[in-house]
Amino acid sequence: MNLVEIQGVKKHFGEIHAVDGIDMHVKKGEILGLLGPNGAGKSTTISMIATLLEPTEGTILFMGESIQADPKQIQNVLGFVPQEIALYPTLTGKENLQFWGRVYGLRGGELRERISEISKVIGLEERLKDRVDTYSGGMKRRLNIGVALLHKPAFIIMDEPTVGIDPQSRSFILDTVRELRDQGSTVLYTTHYIEEVESLCDRIYIMDHGKIIAEGTKESLTEMIDASEVIRLSVETVDPMLITTLQELKFVENVVVEANSIFLTVKENGNHYQSIMNALKESGTQLKGMDIQKPSLETVFLYLTGRGLRD
Ligand SMILES: Nc1ncnc2c1ncn2[C@@H]1O[C@H](COP(=O)(O)OP(=O)(O)O)[C@@H](O)[C@H]1O
């Protein structure tokens, strides 16, 4: 049985269809990635799973039971790491953990033991006695994760926990997520960083405009695009006529323009370069550079949405 089952779920805020009819499931013991650009509906989706928001329509099951009917079941095993940091800046790291531990019902020796374990997990042992407002962004994030782990949750949801932090804290957090999975927890991880889902996630949903547009492993998603390669042309200015010409080439499946780059998804076989060079020459476009990329999650996203997935 799937740990979580999401069936036909929508969340509308007035005219805004933040989540627009999605089906998803979470398997026990996996790191599941929810990948999408800002505004895709990721936070809204996980807030509904965490019972912080009610769906406008649809059902969410936890262990086969509706969480709308019985929210306690999922709340008891859930650790939720919100996108916004939820800490008291004037308290120390330890005091924050104590405060939240008590909120979770931990007391005395058990609380002390958990705080000591958690501070090792998040790598903040040395700084636990310092006020949170002296922490770096990455340290705050790690403490925020520690807070969510105090009560040993079996299911952890993290909402873009690595946005705007230093690379070291980032890789520390990614390692922590892997350890949690290896110890038997289930993790649902949202991000707009493709590299993170590629290196971290056992399975991935790609979300855009409130809809799930693809699902699979990194490998199955990249196999999905029926092309041997993606050619990137780097140009000074993008001529719309050139784009039309390229789209009409019979070996070209898809053309996406991003800033000064033109991405061509091309079919296998054949020497395409002459036709591409002719098209460039015809439109008088100066080629500044060209490279060839094997299909990756990034090119899958380009292919599906016609847009890049960057900040
Ligand atoms: N409480 C709200 N009221 C109105 N609109 C909202 C609210 N929360 C989110 N939205 C809108 O819903 C869409 C999806 O938002 P969100 O779930 O935060 O996306 P993501 O987490 O992928 O960036 C956005 O257009 C956002 O502005």
Ligand SMILES: [Mg+2]
């Ligand atoms: Mg969000």
